[in-house]
Amino acid sequence: MKTLSTLFKNNVREYGMLIALIAVMVFFQVQTKGVLMKPVNITNLVLQNSYVITMALGMLLIIITGWIDLSVGSVVAVIGALAGVLIVRYDFNWVLVVAISLLLGAAIGAFHGYFVAYLKIPSFIVTLAGMLIFRGLTIALLRGESVGPFPRGFQNISSGFIPDFFQYEGFHVTTILIGVVLSILLIWLDLRTRKNQQKYGFDVTPFYFFVVKNIAITTAVMGLCYLMASYKGIPTVLVLLFVLITFYAFITSSSVIGRRIYAMGGNEKAARLSGVNTPRLLFYTFINMGVLASLAGLIVAARLNSATPNAGDGMELDVIAACFIGGASPSGGVGKVIGALVGAFLIGVLNNGMSIMGVGIDWQKVVKGIVLLLAVLFDVYNKNKSA
Amino acid sequence: MSDVILEMRNITKLFPGVKALDNVSFSVRQGEIHALVGENGAGKSTLMKVLSGVYPYGTYDGEIYFQGKECRFKDITESEKVGLVIIHQELALIPFLSVAENLFLGNERAKNGIIDWNESISKTAELLERVGLHESPNTLITNMGVGKQQLVEIAKALAKEVKLLILDEPTASLNENDSEKLLELLLQFKEHGISSILISHKLSEVNKVADSITILRDGATIETLDCRNDHITEDRIIRGMVGRDMTHRFPPREKNIGEVIFEVRDWNVYHPIHEDRKVSNNVNLSVRKGEVVGLSGLMGSGRTELAMSIFGHAYGTRISGKAYKNGNEVDISTIDKAIEAGIAYATEDRKVYGLVLIQEVKNNITLANLEEISTRQVINEPQEMRVTSEYRDKLNIKCSSIQQLALNLSGGNQQKVVLSKWLFAGPDILILDEPTRGIDVGAKYEIYTIINRLASEGKGIVVISSELPEILGVCDRIYVMREGKIVGEMPASEASQEKVMKYIMTQQEVVEQ
Numbered sequence: 037m038k039t040l041s042t043l044f045k046n047n048v049r050e051y052g053m054l055i056a057l058i059a060v061m062v063f064f065q066v067q068t069k070g071v072l073m074k075p076v077n078i079t080n081l082v083l084q085n086s087y088v089i090t091m092a093l094g095m096l097l098i099i100i101t102g103w104i105d106l107s108v109g110s111v112v113a114v115i116g117a118l119a120g121v122l123i124v125r126y127d128f129n130w131v132l133v134v135a136i137s138l139l140l141g142a143a144i145g146a147f148h149g150y151f152v153a154y155l156k157i158p159s160f161i162v163t164l165a166g167m168l169i170f171r172g173l174t175i176a177l178l179r180g181e182s183v184g185p186f187p188r189g190f191q192n193i194s195s196g197f198i199p200d201f202f203q204y205e206g207f208h209v210t211t212i213l214i215g216v217v218l219s220i221l222l223i224w225l226d227l228r229t230r231k232n233q234q235k236y237g238f239d240v241t242p243f244y245f246f247v248v249k250n251i252a253i254t255t256a257v258m259g260l261c262y263l264m265a266s267y268k269g270i271p272t273v274l275v276l277l278f279v280l281i282t283f284y285a286f287i288t289s290s291s292v293i294g295r296r297i298y299a300m301g302g303n304e305k306a307a308r309l310s311g312v313n314t315p316r317l318l319f320y321t322f323i324n325m326g327v328l329a330s331l332a333g334l335i336v337a338a339r340l341n342s343a344t345p346n347a348g349d350g351m352e353l354d355v356i357a358a359c360f361i362g363g364a365s366p367s368g369g370v371g372k373v374i375g376a377l378v379g380a381f382l383i384g385v386l387n388n389g390m391s392i393m394g395v396g397i398d399w400q401k402v403v404k405g406i407v408l409l410l411a412v413l414f415d416v417y418n419k420n421k422s423a
Numbered sequence: 424m425s426d427v428i429l430e431m432r433n434i435t436k437l438f439p440g441v442k443a444l445d446n447v448s449f450s451v452r453q454g455e456i457h458a459l460v461g462e463n464g465a466g467k468s469t470l471m472k473v474l475s476g477v478y479p480y481g482t483y484d485g486e487i488y489f490q491g492k493e494c495r496f497k498d499i500t501e502s503e504k505v506g507l508v509i510i511h512q513e514l515a516l517i518p519f520l521s522v523a524e525n526l527f528l529g530n531e532r533a534k535n536g537i538i539d540w541n542e543s544i545s546k547t548a549e550l551l552e553r554v555g556l557h558e559s560p561n562t563l564i565t566n567m568g569v570g571k572q573q574l575v576e577i578a579k580a581l582a583k584e585v586k587l588l589i590l591d592e593p594t595a596s597l598n599e600n601d602s603e604k605l606l607e608l609l610l611q612f613k614e615h616g617i618s619s620i621l622i623s624h625k626l627s628e629v630n631k632v633a634d635s636i637t638i639l640r641d642g643a644t645i646e647t648l649d650c651r652n653d654h655i656t657e658d659r660i661i662r663g664m665v666g667r668d669m670t671h672r673f674p675p676r677e678k679n680i681g682e683v684i685f686e687v688r689d690w691n692v693y694h695p696i697h698e699d700r701k702v703s704n705n706v707n708l709s710v711r712k713g714e715v716v717g718l719s720g721l722m723g724s725g726r727t728e729l730a731m732s733i734f735g736h737a738y739g740t741r742i743s744g745k746a747y748k749n750g751n752e753v754d755i756s757t758i759d760k761a762i763e764a765g766i767a768y769a770t771e772d773r774k775v776y777g778l779v780l781i782q783e784v785k786n787n788i789t790l791a792n793l794e795e796i797s798t799r800q801v802i803n804e805p806q807e808m809r810v811t812s813e814y815r816d817k818l819n820i821k822c823s824s825i826q827q828l829a830l831n832l833s834g835g836n837q838q839k840v841v842l843s844k845w846l847f848a849g850p851d852i853l854i855l856d857e858p859t860r861g862i863d864v865g866a867k868y869e870i871y872t873i874i875n876r877l878a879s880e881g882k883g884i885v886v887i888s889s890e891l892p893e894i895l896g897v898c899d900r901i902y903v904m905r906e907g908k909i910v911g912e913m914p915a916s917e918a919s920q921e922k923v924m925k926y927i928m929t930q931q932e933v934v935e936q
Contacts, residue, residue, distance in 0.1 A: 232805060292793045292800045299790050302779035309737060309776050310791040311762045369781050
């Protein structure tokens with residue numbers, strides 16, 4: 037049986053980040069005199085971070101392959117602009133536009149991926165070019181001005197909430213029910229994994245640790261649901277995020293394609309000589325990033341209720357920082373969905389908390405920069421110590 | 424003139440699990456050309472790295488005396504300071520800098536950090552004159568041929584006021600003409616009192632210029648021959664290089680050789696960058712069921728290039744020729760297809776091409792055959808655990824668990840992980856490139872046992888090795904390669920180390936009587 041200390045040592049990165057996130061949340065909770073954890077602000081926090089998380093999932097895969105995508109902020113803008121022009125100026129049906137946008141996102145990803153994977157041009161250069169190209173196209177499409185507003189249905193992508201099937205004044209009962217179902221599901225899954233591990237004779241964590249861990253997770257899930265239930269319930273975007281996160285967590289941990297992406301990032305030559313079609317895999321990874329960036333673009337446009345020329349400006353940096361804070365390695369082969377998620381939330385809480393405190397955008401950037409540096413320093417320090 | 428410029432006494436150098444040098448003593452007289460010969464892995468390069476401070480004082484046992492003084496070099500700059508300069512096989516010039524910039528790199532003619540270009544250029548011209556190279560000091564290295572680059576390296580050594588020049592296979596990549604020039608230069612230096620150590624596989628060259636020859640074998644000095652008075656024949660040198668006890672190093676095998684399982688005909692491959700250079704030249708090669716075929720030759724003779732080009736065109740361009748499995752032509756134009764056709768290639772460089780070092784043992788073992796442990800693209804982890812545990816037990820991989828990172832295993836165990844990966848892919852033909860490089864004797868024996876077991880299961884096996892005893896001890900039939908061509912083929916029963924070495928070394932085709 038694993039002891040607690042070896043468990044912590046093996047997962048020091050994940051636990052370290054989680055502890056940092058909790059510490060930062062407590063800090064802002066105190067500093068903002070409780071505003072941070074107010075139901076309306078928690079809902080806001082989720083909405084504000086939904087696009088960063090969406091893109092961090094794709095960016096994580098790119099970073100695991102050992103590359104980078106700098107263009108995602110501009111892709112957000114160009115997709116928003118396209119949606120704005122088609123829906124507002126040309127009266128297209130918004131559902132159709134969503135489909136077109138996702139396809140276009142895939143095409144943009146394929147464009148980057150082709151240059152990186154098949155023409156062997158470093159992604160830094162290709163996506164830097166993409167960043168300029170798509171920002172320029174955005175401004176051209178919008179003729180330099182904002183386009184809006186969007187129809188109600190489109191807005192609901194980011195500002196809608198799931199319906200409540202119970203009429204209870206001021207409290208969203210469905211949200212609580214979903215929380216309960218989710219908690220039970222999580223406990224059941226964890227229990228099943230544990231049983232499986234025992235069946236095959238692998239090391240498992242001590243039982244009391246298992247209990248404590250599940251109580252903590254359940255508390256967090258129920259707490260979050262309670263907070264959101266006291267406002268308007270679960271935002272539609274959160275449902276979307278949940279699906280995406282589950283999907284990518286599964287891809288990275290249990291699928292053949294995920295395993296190959298890690299192998300390619302860890303040692304491209306060895307992966308290729310083991311029969312992995314590395315250029316094609318890299319190409320697909322960029323297409324995936326394009327689709328997720330375009331999805332984020334739609335969410336941003338829906339949330340702002342207009343397409344603006346400078347939408348998504350600098351967003352690539354938050355996305356990339358989220359991955360690196362979450363423990364992904366710039367040289368590839370390392371990184372987890374849960375890490376990127378915690379990283380994205382850490383950045384989100386910093387943004388949100390400092391905004392509430394009235395810290396200017398200038399100092400927000402300084403703080404985020406320092407946090408990124410410290411997180412990576414922590415990584416390097418741990419690596420050297422274990423080597 | 425017997426005053427000794429360099430004396431190395433009782434040098435012993437250990438690597439984890441391997442004794443690379445065992446009590447080696449070696450001395451060079453003032454103003455002589457001393458050749459150092461031995462098989463790949465005999466310890467020549469290691470000895471020179473000890474001498475030049477690449478392996479600093481304290482990481483080896485023994486003493487080094489240079490010009491009568493004991494030296495304890497901490498790094499290569501210290502050894503260069505006393506006039507000991509080594510020129511490596513892979514040239515260490517910066518391609519996009521000029522000759523003059525390269526000559527004084529790290530040794531700039533400068534005052535207060537400002538380079539004196541006039542002095543640099545005129546000094547460069549002078550040095551180029553000394554090595555007989557007629558080039559402008561401003562020519563970029565990248566615009567020169569390898570032969571000229573080699574001369575620049577030597578000029579660089581002269582710039583450091585060299586007293587003892589060490590050349591590691593200086594003519595390996597040179598044509599006849601350039602080689603000739605280089606050897607002339609060494610003879611000239613000798614007249615000016617500069618001693619040299621020449622490491623070379625080309626025995627004809629050694630015979631031409633060397634005053635003494637020291638033979639290394641298995642990390643020990645075998646003998647030093649004096650060539651000044653007696654003529655030493657190449658056969659005499661070869662005998663010294665290979666003669667060793669071969670009993671009990673190879674497990675016995677019951678031979679059961681069947682039909683031809685795999686064959687390539689008229690296989691031609693060109694270099695991926697220098698597209699006019701042929702790296703495989705009309706190669707015909709076959710392997711039978713249950714047969715272990717050896718591919719012998721020097722490093723750079725095109726063995727790895729041939730193997731990788733067969734393995735899904737993983738190396739080279741403009742590949743032509745046909746491949747047959749069980750008599751039927753097979754498509755092996757991508758690695759996917761080659762694996763599909765039942766071919767596996769275990770690389771000579773497991774850290775660069777074989778393993779994902781930062782990942783777990785189990786992930787490495789299943790990488791080439793993830794389909795086997797997954798249903799509809801989803802990996803069945805319990806099954807993966809079970810399969811990889813099986814291979815760990817079968818091949819006796821020593822690891823704390825199959826979740827240990829490949830990084831933390833010893834060389835022999837890493838090699839077993841690479842083998843496991845390919846065994847799990849279920850091939851019929853296995854190409855093993857230097858399967859025992861850098862691993863200790865015990866692990867070697869285990870690898871040989873695995874090879875035997877695979878052969879007796881009816882697989883066709885090709886072993887590429889630079890170690891002749893290994894080729895002779897493990898294989899049923901032996902091919903010898905030189906410069907991209909198969910220059911010899913013989914059954915192991917008729918082969919001897921001398922005979923194979925002759926094919927490897929001789930510049931002319933050997934005419935069989």
